[in-house]
Amino acid sequence: MIHHRSPLRRRLRQYGIGYAFVAVPVLAGVIFLLIPMITTLGWSFTRFNGLQPPQFVGIDNYARLFTHDRIFIKALWNTFRFTILGMLIGPTLGLLTALMLNQKVRFQAFYRTAYFLPVMTSLVVVATIWRMIYNKHGLLNLALGALGLEPIRWLSDPHWALFSIVIASVWQGFGFETVIFLAALQGIPATLYEAAALDGANVWQRFWHVTLPALRPVILFIYIIGIIGSFQVFDQVFVMTSGGPANSTITLVYYLYSKFMDLRLGYASAIAYVLFGILMVFSYLQWRFFTETD
């Protein structure tokens, strides 16, 4: 028996199935993304402690952040410094390592695993390990002592603390950059190098005129992802320094967290939107990057 269905009914049926298949993500997006995003914006214009209803205060929170709150400015500055330092060291190390690994070396799998292993490890674990290494009597100060140098108070000296967190974070993350650069390097056609060699280009010229241009999209990707991630630094700060000493390692998200814990939810919401505003440019670039693959 042939079951006859009108094209219209079949089309409506497909509509229904389509909506059913996307229903959960759409619902989740509305409840867990859209509503919270709008709510945070609304709360950022209020004084709100989570117990009494929010009180509208206009742009007071934002005004206070930028004109009266030294700790916030410090957090902003630290976050910028963390990002810039990390983005100077991490991708450079990653590229150097990838260039070395790309020289058809033996034991490549071993080396790659060694660089990549910390990427798999949670930041809390990384921070814990480095807290021990940075200890007053820890491995690093023992090494300094062996070289006849004075010990450094890595995490309790305001001049060093942020840099120490950067080092631990670079150790954790640059294996990711290594692996991505390596994959990109292996994708550069050998004929390009042969042509450059025929033109008499030396190693440096080949790197500058062949390798680097070919890596451009990957470099862009790494910097966008890295900057967005760095601006959200929290776990390491929480475990290693709690923002101290003397707020020398306080970052935007850590400050947001501490305001949240103080039940200053309106103020914390304003901090969240400042972060959002700063990241907007990079998020847009990331978005372009992902959608371009379409």
Add this chain to the structure above:
Amino acid sequence: MFPSRRTSLAKLMRGALYLTLTLSSLLMLLPFYWTVSTSFKLEQFVFANPPQWWPDPITLQNYIYVFTRIPFPRYLFNSVFVAVVATGAHVFFDTLAGYAFSKLRFPGRDAIFFAMLLALMIPFQVNLIPLYRIMAWFRWLDHYQALIIPNITGIFGIFLMRQFINSIPDELLDAARIDGCNELNVFLRVVFPLTLPGIATLVIFTFMDIWNAFLWPRLVLSSARMFTLPLGLAQLQARNTSTWGQIMAGTVLTALPMILIFLVMQRQFIAGMTEGAVKQ
């Protein structure tokens, strides 16, 4: 004479290359080694000078402590449970939605997809405070639901799955439909098996994200029996009485499961990581 000088120079360079690679990769592994080594040490030898590279005597007391006095087995269970359930849900919902956005026609499809991609730009911290209140409103604070339910699906995953499903030819799906498969069966029998490599990538990313998460669990969980491993490890350090040996034993237990998974699935990991970044 000239060529031989060239080759000896090349040999020298090669030697320097191997030396740099070997030293730097050992340096990368040193913190891990030091962690494991410390976890087997008696406390008075943790900061011994000169350092005790091999624990002497080897003690298991740190592990016994974190297993019996600190509920690390419970943390492990919580981490595994939350990560497995949420990842499973991700695979199901992300693939279904990716399929719908790729192969099914319905009004508003592209608009919805576009809106989702836009939402990809919102950093998580922006949603944090209202999300916390929503969890409180549902009475999910300090329950698994608070960790799992907001994580059962994700835009990046949907996007990833859509990319994979785009490469499946429509003729294949039509053939299955003509053979009498309904849409769910087309999905389960044709699309799902063909998307397995994409699903591997999705599983890796999702599992790692949830396993390593800290800020969100830190906010929504308050009792130790609900803690995941990273929270338990942070909590262990917050106690004044914890010794470095115990903390390192906790660190080993927190890091080990993920490292084991990585060593077993290394190829998929690296392929998954590089897929999005390197466009040929």
